[in-house]
Amino acid sequence: MPKKEEQLSGVKEIAMRANVSIGTVDRVLHNRNGVSPKTREKVKAIIKELDYQPNLLARRLASKKVIHIATLIPLVSKDTSYWSLPLQGIMRAEEEIKRYNIEVDKYFFDQDDKDSFVSQTRKTLRKKPDGVLLSPDFIEESVAFTNKCNQLGIPYVFIDSDIEAQNRLSYIGPDLYDSGYLVANLVSYVLRGREAVLVLNISQRTYKHHHLLKKEEGFRNYFKDNAIRKKIEKIDIRKGDNLSIEKEITSVLSRNKDIRLVFVTNSRVFIVAKCLKKLKKKLILIGFDFIEENIKALTEGDIDFLICQKPGEQAYKGIMSLYQHIVLNRQVDRMQFMPIDIITKENYQFYKN
Amino acid sequence: MPKKEEQLSGVKEIAMRANVSIGTVDRVLHNRNGVSPKTREKVKAIIKELDYQPNLLARRLASKKVIHIATLIPLVSKDTSYWSLPLQGIMRAEEEIKRYNIEVDKYFFDQDDKDSFVSQTRKTLRKKPDGVLLSPDFIEESVAFTNKCNQLGIPYVFIDSDIEAQNRLSYIGPDLYDSGYLVANLVSYVLRGREAVLVLNISQRTYKHHHLLKKEEGFRNYFKDNAIRKKIEKIDIRKGDNLSIEKEITSVLSRNKDIRLVFVTNSRVFIVAKCLKKLKKKLILIGFDFIEENIKALTEGDIDFLICQKPGEQAYKGIMSLYQHIVLNRQVDRMQFMPIDIITKENYQFYKN
DNA sequence: ATTTATTTCGTGTACGTACACGAAATATTT
DNA sequence: AAATATTTCGTGTACGTACACGAAATAAAT
Numbered sequence: 048m049p050k051k052e053e054q055l056s057g058v059k060e061i062a063m064r065a066n067v068s069i070g071t072v073d074r075v076l077h078n079r080n081g082v083s084p085k086t087r088e089k090v091k092a093i094i095k096e097l098d099y100q101p102n103l104l105a106r107r108l109a110s111k112k113v114i115h116i117a118t119l120i121p122l123v124s125k126d127t128s129y130w131s132l133p134l135q136g137i138m139r140a141e142e143e144i145k146r147y148n149i150e151v152d153k154y155f156f157d158q159d160d161k162d163s164f165v166s167q168t169r170k171t172l173r174k175k176p177d178g179v180l181l182s183p184d185f186i187e188e189s190v191a192f193t194n195k196c197n198q199l200g201i202p203y204v205f206i207d208s209d210i211e212a213q214n215r216l217s218y219i220g221p222d223l224y225d226s227g228y229l230v231a232n233l234v235s236y237v238l239r240g241r242e243a244v245l246v247l248n249i250s251q252r253t254y255k256h257h258h259l260l261k262k263e264e265g266f267r268n269y270f271k272d273n274a275i276r277k278k279i280e281k282i283d284i285r286k287g288d289n290l291s292i293e294k295e296i297t298s299v300l301s302r303n304k305d306i307r308l309v310f311v312t313n314s315r316v317f318i319v320a321k322c323l324k325k326l327k328k329k330l331i332l333i334g335f336d337f338i339e340e341n342i343k344a345l346t347e348g349d350i351d352f353l354i355c356q357k358p359g360e361q362a363y364k365g366i367m368s369l370y371q372h373i374v375l376n377r378q379v380d381r382m383q384f385m386p387i388d389i390i391t392k393e394n395y396q397f398y399k400n
Numbered sequence: 401m402p403k404k405e406e407q408l409s410g411v412k413e414i415a416m417r418a419n420v421s422i423g424t425v426d427r428v429l430h431n432r433n434g435v436s437p438k439t440r441e442k443v444k445a446i447i448k449e450l451d452y453q454p455n456l457l458a459r460r461l462a463s464k465k466v467i468h469i470a471t472l473i474p475l476v477s478k479d480t481s482y483w484s485l486p487l488q489g490i491m492r493a494e495e496e497i498k499r500y501n502i503e504v505d506k507y508f509f510d511q512d513d514k515d516s517f518v519s520q521t522r523k524t525l526r527k528k529p530d531g532v533l534l535s536p537d538f539i540e541e542s543v544a545f546t547n548k549c550n551q552l553g554i555p556y557v558f559i560d561s562d563i564e565a566q567n568r569l570s571y572i573g574p575d576l577y578d579s580g581y582l583v584a585n586l587v588s589y590v591l592r593g594r595e596a597v598l599v600l601n602i603s604q605r606t607y608k609h610h611h612l613l614k615k616e617e618g619f620r621n622y623f624k625d626n627a628i629r630k631k632i633e634k635i636d637i638r639k640g641d642n643l644s645i646e647k648e649i650t651s652v653l654s655r656n657k658d659i660r661l662v663f664v665t666n667s668r669v670f671i672v673a674k675c676l677k678k679l680k681k682k683l684i685l686i687g688f689d690f691i692e693e694n695i696k697a698l699t700e701g702d703i704d705f706l707i708c709q710k711p712g713e714q715a716y717k718g719i720m721s722l723y724q725h726i727v728l729n730r731q732v733d734r735m736q737f738m739p740i741d742i743i744t745k746e747n748y749q750f751y752k753n
Numbered sequence: 754a755t756t757t758a759t760t761t762c763g764t765g766t767a768c769g770t771a772c773a774c775g776a777a778a779t780a781t782t783t
Numbered sequence: 784a785a786a787t788a789t790t791t792c793g794t795g796t797a798c799g800t801a802c803a804c805g806a807a808a809t810a811a812a813t
Contacts, residue, residue, distance in 0.1 A: 057769055068793045070476075073771065081791060101500055104457040105769035108798050112771090146409075146455055148798095273626050367730075377720075421763045426801065458799035461768050465801090477812055489758060501768095 100392030117176035168192040178369035179203040206218040219383040221356040227265025243278035259312040320349035353390040359400040470529035484609040489715030521545040532556040532724035572736040580618025596631035612665040626629040673702035709738040712753040
C-alpha cells in the first residue's frame with residue numbers, strides 16, 4: 048500500500064510543492080548547476096516560503112565530504128613542556144569527532160622562529176581547512192593570517208592568547224588581567240607590613256611580552272584598587288639560560304633585602320625555583336602553569352602556588368566549538384574564559400587538566 | 401558488482417566480526433531481548449574490543465523516539481514581566497531543535513503558590529521527560545523534585561538561581577554575589593564622602609529572599625574588601641503594594657537625609673522609581689533586570705542603572721545544554737555564569753536579551 | 754514423530770540528505 | 784528532418800542506526 052502522504056518534511060516537501068524531484072531541490076540548495084533558471088527560482092521561492100532549515104544531522108551523515116579543522120600551535124619546546132597539554136586536548140577532541148568525518152590537521156611552529164609560523168600558516172591555507180584553531184603568538188603575522196581567513200570565510204578560534212580586534216569565532220583561554228589580579232589578592236594575604244614583592248617577566252620572545260605585561264597590570268591594579276601600598280620590584284629577563292637568570296636574581300635580591308615573595312609571570316617559574324634553591328634563599332614563589340617541571344618543584348616545596356587554566360580544556364573546547372559551528376551551525380560565545388585555578392602541594396593531585 | 405569490503409564501521413563491523421546480523425547487534429546494544437546468552441556475550445565482547453562508539457547523528461536520525469525536555473518556570477506575573485524573557489529563550493531553542501525530534505513541554509507555576517509548584521513538578525514527572533530545565537524557586541520542594549530526578553536518571557539544569565548541593569547538570573545564570581559586588585563598585589564611583597546608600601530588598605516571597613541577601617552580601621563585602629567606610633541603610637519590604645513601599649521609603653528617607661542613592665536588589669526597582677517620582681526625590685537609582693517597566697523608567701530618567709544578565713540567553717542555553725547532553729552526549733559545564741551587564745539610558749537600545 | 758509454542762535471528766525499510774548515473778527534454782548542428 | 788550535443792531533471796543508492804516483521808532454529812507439548 049502506498050504510504051499515507053501526511054506531513055512530508057524537508058527536501059521532500061519542497062520537491063512535492065515545486066513538482067520536481069528531490070534531486071533538483073538538492074541542486075538548488077547547493078547552487079549546483081543543471082537546473083533551469085525558472086525552476087530554480089520556483090524552488091528557491093518555496094524554500095524561502097517554508098523557511099526550510101536543513102536537518103544538519105542528516106546532512107553530516109549523508110555527506111561524504113570530510114571536514115578539515117587545522118590547528119596551529121607551538122611545538123613542545125625544550126624549555127617548557129607546556130604545549131603538550133593543549134595538544135592532548137586537541138587529540139581528545141579529535142578522537143571524539145573523527146567518526147563524524149572530521150579530520151584534524153595539526154601544524155606546529157617554533158616559538159622562537161617567526162618564519163616557521165608564517166610558513167605554517169601558508170601550509171594551513173593551502174589545505175583550505177573548514178576551520179582553524181590557533182595560538183596567535185606572533186601578532187602581526189596572526190592578523191595577516193586571520194585576515195585571509197576572513198576573506199575565505201574560514202572561521203577560527205584563538206586559544207591561550209587573544210587578539211580582540213580580529214573577527215574570531217571565539218577566544219578560549221585565560222583572562223590574563225584577572226589572573227594577575229588574583230595573584231595580587233593571594234599576595235595580599237600572604238605578605239605583611241613592609242614585605243616586598245619581586246615580579247619576574249622571563250621571556251626571550253619579545254612578541255609574547257605583552258601577555259606578561261597584562262598579568263602584571265592586573266597584579267598592580269589590585270593594589271591600586273584596594274589602596275594597598277606595596278613595594279613591587281620588577282625585572283624583565285630576556286635571556287632564558289639559567290645563568291643569566293641567576294645573576295639577575297642574585298643582584299636584585301641583594302639590593303632589596305625586603306623581598307619575601309617572587310611572582311613569575313609565566314611557566315618559567317621552575318627555573319627560578321632552581322635558582323633560589325641553589326642560592327639557598329627561601330622565598331615564597333608563585334608562578335603559572337601545570338607542567339611537569341613546575342609540579343616537581345611544587346612537590347619539593349620550591350614553588351608555593353601555581354596558577355593554572357586548564358590548557359587541555361582550552362584546546363578541547365576550541366576544537367569542539369569549531370565543530371559545533373561548522374557542522375551544527377551553533378552560535379558560539381565570543382569569549383570563553385577559563386576558570387583560574389590555584390594549585391598547591393596539597394591539591395595538585397586532584398587537578399585535571 | 402559487490403562492494404569492496406574495505407573498512408566497515410559501526411554496527412556493521414561488529415556484526416561481521418561476530419558472524420551475526422546488524423539486527424542482533426542492535427538488540428545487544430539496546431539490551432533488548434531476543435538474543436541467546438552466548439551470542440550476546442560474544443557481541444558484547446566485540447563491542448568492548450572495538451571500543452564501539454555509536455554515531456549519535458545517525459542514531460538521532462533513525463530513532464523515532466521523540467525526546468521530551470520539560471521546562472518549569474514561573475508564570476509571567478502581574479507585578480513583573482520578567483519571566484517572559486526566559487520563556488522567549490526557551491521558545492527560540494525549541495524552534496531550533498524541534499526538527500531533531502525534540503519536544504519542549506512547558507510547565508508554569510505561580511511564584512506565590514508553593515502548592516502550584518509542587519503540583520507542576522508532579523505533572524512533569526508523570527510525563528517522564530528526558531531532561532528538565534527549572535528555576536528552583538522553592539528550595540525544599542526543588543530538592544525533593546530533583547532528588548526524584550536523580551533516582552530516575554533524568555538530567556536537569558537550573559536557571560536564574562542555584563542549589564549547588566544538588567547533582568544538576570548545570571547552573572546557568574547570574575553570580576548573585578558578584579553582581580552585588582559590581583553594583584558596589586559602581587556605587588563607589590558615584591558616591592562621595594559621606595553620602596549614604598539605601599539598600600531595598602523588596603520581596604513578598606520569603607523563599608526568594610536569600611537571593612537578595614546574596615546580592616546584598618556581595619554589595620557589602622566590596623566595601624569591606626576595599627576598606628571603604630560607607631553608610632548603608634537597609635530595609636526589607638515584604639509587601640508588594642505601592643503604598644506600603646512608599647510609606648517605608650518616605651520614612652527611611654526622612655530619617656536619613658544623607659541618602660543619595662538607592663539600590664533595589666531585584667526587578668521591582670520600577671516601583672521605587674514611581675515612588676521617588678511621586679515624592680519628588682531625585683536620587684540615584686540602581687536595580688535589576690531588563691524588563692519593560694524598568695526600561696520605561698530608565699528612558700524617563702527615573703532609573704539610572706540596570707544590572708542585567710540576559711535571562712533569555714540563560715533559558716536558551718539551558719535547553720541547548722540539555723539537548724547537547726541528551727542527544728550528543730556532550731559534557732556540559734557545571735556552572736555557566738552569565739556576564740553582568742550594566743544598562744543605562746545610553747546603551748539600552750543595543751542590549752539584546 | 755508431529756505439531757505447536759517459543760526463542761533466536763536476518764532482512765527490509767525508514768530517517769533526511771548527498772551525489773552519481775543515466776533518462777528525458779530541449780537546443781544545436783547537419 | 785534527422786542526428787547530435789547539451790541542458791535539465793528523476794531515480795537509485797549510500798550514510799549509520801532503529802525497529803518491525805517474519806523466517807529459521809530450537810524447545811515444548813501432544
